[in-house]
C-alpha cells in the first residue's frame with residue numbers, strides 16, 4: 248500500500264475512540280428523521296475539533312450541515328446519515344427483544360454507524376490532504392431524514408451535489424461488498440380531505456364524508472394501476488379515518504400516498520395523475536382537500552468506474568475480523584430470525600456464477616458474520632427500495648460500499664440490527680468503511696484520469712437529465 252494511504256489509515260486508527268464514541272452516542276440518541284438535533288450537534292462539534300470548517304443548517308434544513316477541509320479540486324463529498332426508526336428501542340448486544348426505552352426509537356438501519364464511518368473517511372482524507380499539500384477538498388455532508396424527509400433530494404434541488412467531482416458513501420449491511428445498480432424513485436404526498444360532520448342517521452343529507460373521499464380516491468388509484476407501466480408501484484396508508492364513530496359522518500380523513508418508479512420522471516408524471524384522482528374524489532363527495540408534499544427521491548445512477556476503485560481498495564484492505572465472542576454472539580443472533588442461510592449481496596442475487604462463489608465463501612467462513620469480500624458485480628442490478636443517494640447520483644458520479652455490521656440475512660429495520668449496531672461488531676464496520684472510502688478517495692485525488700472516466704460514464708448514464716422530484720416551494724416535513 249502506498250505510504251499516503253497508510254498514513255490516512257493510521258490517522259483513522261488514531262481517532263478510533265472518537266469515531267466509536269460518536270457511533271455509540273448517536274445510537275443512544277436514536278433521533279427520528281428531521282429531528283436529529285443532538286446527533287447533528289455532536290457531529291458539528293467533533294468535526295470542528297478535528298479541523299473541519301462547519302456550516303450548520305444548510306439548504307434551510309436545521310439538522311443538515313457540511314464540514315469542509317482543504318482547498319481547490321478535486322472536490323469529493325462524503326455522505327453521512329444519522330436518523331433512527333420509531334418503535335425499535337432495543338438493548339445493545341442482546342439476543343432477545345428487550346426495549347431500552349419503552350416505546351422508544353432505535354437505529355434499526357445502522358445510521359449511527361453510517362455517519363461515524365463517513366466521519367472516519369473524512370478524518371482519513373483530511374490527514375492525506377494535509378500531508379500531501381496537494382490541492383483537493385473533502386466535504387462531509389450531514390444528511391438528515393433518510394428514513395423519511397429525503398434531505399439529499401432537497402439538497403439536490405438546491406444544486407448542492409453539482410459542484411462535486413465525486414460522492415462516496417456506505418451503508419451497514421450483512422455483507423462486505425461494493426453496491427451497484429439502480430433503485431426506485433419514490434414520491435410521498437399526503438391528501439387531507441375535509442367534509443362536514445352530521446348525525447349519520449338523523450341528518451345524513453347535511454353531512455359530507457371525508458372518509459368517502461379517501462375511499463373513492465383509493466378506488467380511482469386502483470383503476471389507475473391498470474394503466475401505468477410495469478415498472479411503477481403505488482402504495483398508500485390511511486393515516487386518519489376520521490374517528491371511530493360510525494354514526495358520525497366523518498368530517499376529516501387523510502391518506503398518504505407513495506408513488507414509485509425506476510425512472511424519476513415517470514414517478515413525477517404518475518404522481519400528477521394521483522393528484523387529479525384526489526380532485527375527482529373531492530368533486531364526487533362535495534368535500535375539499537389539502538395536498539401536502541412530504542418528500543421525493545430519484546432512482547440511483549450507478550457508476551462502475553468508481554465502483555471499481557472502491558473494490559480495489561476494499562480488496563487491498565480486507566474485511567473486519569471478529570473475536571470468538573463476537574462470532575458466538577452473531578451466530579446466536581442469526582438463530583432469532585428466518586433466512587439466515589440465504590445467499591445475500593448484490594453479486595449473489597444477480598449472477599448464478601458469482602452466487603456459487605459467494606456460497607463457497609460462506610461455507611468456508613463458517614459463521615453468521617460474513618468475514619469475506621463478495622465478488623464485484625457490474626451487470627444490471629435493481630433494488631425495489633428507494634434511497635435519496637439517488638438524487639446525489641444524478642448530479643455527480645456516486646458510489647457506495649456495504650460493510651458487514653449484522654449477521655447474514657438479518658432483516659432490515661429490525662431489533663436485531665439495533666442490538667448489533669450498539670456493539671463492537673458495529674464499531675468495526677464503521678471504522679473499516681471509513682478506511683475503504685478514504686483509500687478510494689486518495690486514488691481519486693491522485694489520479695485525475697479516474698475522475699475524468701467516472702465523469703464520462705456519469706454523463707452517458709444521465710443524458711436524459713435529472714428531474715428533481717422536489718417542487719420548488721416544498722420544505723421538508725414529517726407526515727401527520
Ligand SMILES: [Zn+2]
Nearest residue numbers: 355356394660
Ligand atoms: Zn432504512
Ligand SMILES: [Zn+2]
Nearest residue numbers: 356358393418
Ligand atoms: Zn439506511
